[in-house]
Amino acid sequence: MQAFTTHKGIVAPLDRSNVDTDAIIPKQYLKSVKRTGFGPTAFDDWRYLDPGEPGMDHSQRRKNPDFVLNQEPFDRASILLARENFGCGSSREHAVWALTDFGFRAVIAPSFADIFFNNSFKNGLLPIALKEEEVDAIFKAVAANPGLELEIDLPNQVVKAPDGTEYGFEIDSFRKHCLVEGLDDIALTLEHADKIKAYETAQMQKTPWLFNDLRGNAG
Amino acid sequence: MAGKTLYEKLFDAHVVHEQDDGTALLYIDRHLVHEVTSPQAFEGLRLAGRKPWRTGAMLAVPDHNVPTTNRAGGITDPVSREQVSTLDRNCQEFGVQEFPMADLRQGIVHIIGPEEGFTLPGATVVCGDSHTSTHGAIGALAFGIGTSEVEHVMATQTLLQKRAKTLQVRVDGELGPGVTAKDVVLAIIGKIGTAGGTGYAIEFAGSAIESLSIEGRMSVCNMSIEAGARAGMVAVDEKTIEYFRDKPFAPQGEMFERAAEYWRTLKSDPDAQFDKVVTLDGSKIEPQVSWGTSPEMVVPVNGQVPDPAAEADPVKAEGMRNALKYMGLEANTPISDIQIDKVFIGSCTNARIEDLRAAAAAIKGGHVADNVTLAMVVPGSGLVREQAEKEGLDKVFLDAGFEWREPGCSMCLAMNADRLEPGERCASTSNRNFEGRQGQGGRTHLVSPAMAAAAAVAGHFVDVRQA
Numbered sequence: 280m281q282a283f284t285t286h287k288g289i290v291a292p293l294d295r296s297n298v299d300t301d302a303i304i305p306k307q308y309l310k311s312v313k314r315t316g317f318g319p320t321a322f323d324d325w326r327y328l329d330p331g332e333p334g335m336d337h338s339q340r341r342k343n344p345d346f347v348l349n350q351e352p353f354d355r356a357s358i359l360l361a362r363e364n365f366g367c368g369s370s371r372e373h374a375v376w377a378l379t380d381f382g383f384r385a386v387i388a389p390s391f392a393d394i395f396f397n398n399s400f401k402n403g404l405l406p407i408a409l410k411e412e413e414v415d416a417i418f419k420a421v422a423a424n425p426g427l428e429l430e431i432d433l434p435n436q437v438v439k440a441p442d443g444t445e446y447g448f449e450i451d452s453f454r455k456h457c458l459v460e461g462l463d464d465i466a467l468t469l470e471h472a473d474k475i476k477a478y479e480t481a482q483m484q485k486t487p488w489l490f491n492d493l494r495g496n497a498g
Numbered sequence: 499m500a501g502k503t504l505y506e507k508l509f510d511a512h513v514v515h516e517q518d519d520g521t522a523l524l525y526i527d528r529h530l531v532h533e534v535t536s537p538q539a540f541e542g543l544r545l546a547g548r549k550p551w552r553t554g555a556m557l558a559v560p561d562h563n564v565p566t567t568n569r570a571g572g573i574t575d576p577v578s579r580e581q582v583s584t585l586d587r588n589c590q591e592f593g594v595q596e597f598p599m600a601d602l603r604q605g606i607v608h609i610i611g612p613e614e615g616f617t618l619p620g621a622t623v624v625c626g627d628s629h630t631s632t633h634g635a636i637g638a639l640a641f642g643i644g645t646s647e648v649e650h651v652m653a654t655q656t657l658l659q660k661r662a663k664t665l666q667v668r669v670d671g672e673l674g675p676g677v678t679a680k681d682v683v684l685a686i687i688g689k690i691g692t693a694g695g696t697g698y699a700i701e702f703a704g705s706a707i708e709s710l711s712i713e714g715r716m717s718v719c720n721m722s723i724e725a726g727a728r729a730g731m732v733a734v735d736e737k738t739i740e741y742f743r744d745k746p747f748a749p750q751g752e753m754f755e756r757a758a759e760y761w762r763t764l765k766s767d768p769d770a771q772f773d774k775v776v777t778l779d780g781s782k783i784e785p786q787v788s789w790g791t792s793p794e795m796v797v798p799v800n801g802q803v804p805d806p807a808a809e810a811d812p813v814k815a816e817g818m819r820n821a822l823k824y825m826g827l828e829a830n831t832p833i834s835d836i837q838i839d840k841v842f843i844g845s846c847t848n849a850r851i852e853d854l855r856a857a858a859a860a861i862k863g864g865h866v867a868d869n870v871t872l873a874m875v876v877p878g879s880g881l882v883r884e885q886a887e888k889e890g891l892d893k894v895f896l897d898a899g900f901e902w903r904e905p906g907c908s909m910c911l912a913m914n915a916d917r918l919e920p921g922e923r924c925a926s927t928s929n930r931n932f933e934g935r936q937g938q939g940g941r942t943h944l945v946s947p948a949m950a951a952a953a954a955v956a957g958h959f960v961d962v963r964q965a
């Protein structure tokens with residue numbers, strides 16, 4: 280996983296609440312069996328005027344000029360700014376892959392849906408929850424100065440604006456550690472393999488019906 | 499010391515290891531797999547040279563992409579076909595039990611789990627799918643995960659989890675006639691909002707919830723995620739236990755009795771403390787219809803489309819205006835004046851046998867209205883379909899002008915050929931009315947199966963209690 284320490288980049292304002300993962304990446308693209316290539320179809324229904332299908336050359340499609348990510352300089356943004364409950368709905372990790380493939384490294388919003396929040400950390404995308412007033416202040420700052428860059432300092436848990444304003448944010452210490460170090464969760468967990476086996480041995484006595492060989496049951 | 503909530507009991511029973519910061523390694527008993535969110539996880543295992551920890555805990559099924567007509571010829575869309583055959587290949591390679599498309603037991607992953615007795619009370623259940631919360635209805639701790647976590651569970655049989663806060667949603671009183679589990683959950687989401695449950699595990703309780711069948715409780719828990727909660731659950735009672743008698747993968751005979759004894763402990767202690775409690779009066783809940791593009795945008799069938807001008811919060815009002823524009827609706831329109839083009843009865847929310855019975859009963863000898871171009875019934879599994887045919891429900895639907903399809907997710911998310919065209923309006927028993935969910939530009943109204951069937955006959959929404 281790509282590590283995250285500090286990052287500075289342009290902020291794209293997506294002034295909507297309840298941005299769901301169906302909107303971030305529509306279902307037709309979920310047919311892919313890969314983890315990459317979702318960037319050109321991120322926010323597909325909002326971004327293009329014509330309907331999209333997998334396998335198309337998306338650079339040839341008609342873009343919606345009103346959509347923020349089609350506008351200069353937001354087409355080069357690496358920080359996404361949105362309203363409350365970002366990433367709600369479907370568990371599709373493709374939504375995170377679409378954002379990272381577009382070039383986003385962080386999303387700032389007042390709140391996030393749980394599964395999306397979790398998925399982000401697995402892919403080096405940092406979800407930052409700030410207070411509603413703070414998010415609002417950043418929306419205003421970006422409106423006054425499109426192209427504004429924010430600097431994110433994960434080790435110190437702070438977002439810095441060019442005018443010197445600093446926004447502190449909370450993050451779970453274990454998640455921060457994994458992100459800063461770019462650690463692979465599975466390898467970390469497998470260090471506890473003995474404990475997992477011991478748990479299984481104990482449970483086989485307590486709830487043996489959960490340990491039947493399922494293939495043997497019910498032809 | 500206060501007692502424990504059901505959530506805490508389930509969580510505590512599965513902790514393998516806990517770090518000082520409260521991050522726990524949680525053991526996963528049951529892992530359901532479908533074709534959309536698993537290919538990258540299997541690929542990850544392969545690249546890392548890892549094997550699944552315990553294939554006996556896994557059950558796979560293709561459901562999102564499968565066609566609901568003409569199955570004999572296979573899948574025509576090459577991209578969908580590739581995804582389904584990738585699942586078949588992965589299951590063979592890694593030795594995972596699968597119900598492939600041609601198996602009678604194939605169906606929507608959240609329908610077949612309980613139907614087979616694969617998901618059981620007291621188990622931790624995960625799937626790369628947000629509606630995994632469905633299985634909480636049987637007193638399981640069940641929640642959706644992303645693909646990286648799917649890979650993590652495959653490789654380690656565990657997940658890293660922090661304890662969620664606990665929310666009890668109590669629905670007391672008696673539900674009126676014609677008011678179903680779907681109306682209850684829509685009313686709950688209308689009350690607490692789509693982020694009302696974020697960070698919480700919900701336990702649904704109260705006499706109205708207890709009065710629901712196990713299948714009804716599944717419809718309620720299914721939509722926990724629409725209220726923002728990853729997990730929703732209902733305590734085990736005798737109905738739960740009877741539900742599992744003689745299910746293929748459930749324990750049998752003496753082992754069943756032993757399991758049942760344990761399952762009876764799966765309820766919140768009387769003195770358990772919840773972080774938050776929300777109450778609703780079940781007797782006041784009416785049949786619900788969603789009007790907007792978020793499941794919280796819902797009103798009783800006798801109500802009207804709300805007016806953004808009356809909303810004090812400017813962000814909310816803007817959201818309402820966007821939704822009205824997308825839905826092609828005017829504020830203050832009576833819900834019963836809204837004409838529909840299509841009807842979809844199906845999905846993991848409402849495609850179990852009781853749902854189909856309720857829909858068939860609501861037709862009352864009528865016929866699909868002329869302005870409705872397609873009314874389809876998509877059973878949740880091959881076994882549901884078979885049962886419905888035994889009861890003659892297929893004939894009821896067909897005679898009334900409905901289409902009777904093969905099982906799958908179908909127009910719940912329109913990954914296969916079943917979809918809305920831009921601007922089409924649908925009465926749907928599914929769980930999400932997001933923009934484009936049922937097809938780009940499509941307009942979804944969430945309702946119960948009986949309400950959907952009655953709307954198909956009337957051509958517009960009607961109160962099923964008067965229809």
Ligand code: SF4
Nearest residue numbers: 629845846907910911
């Ligand atoms: S029926 Fe709909 S909500 Fe349920 S698993 Fe399928 S796509 Fe998801």
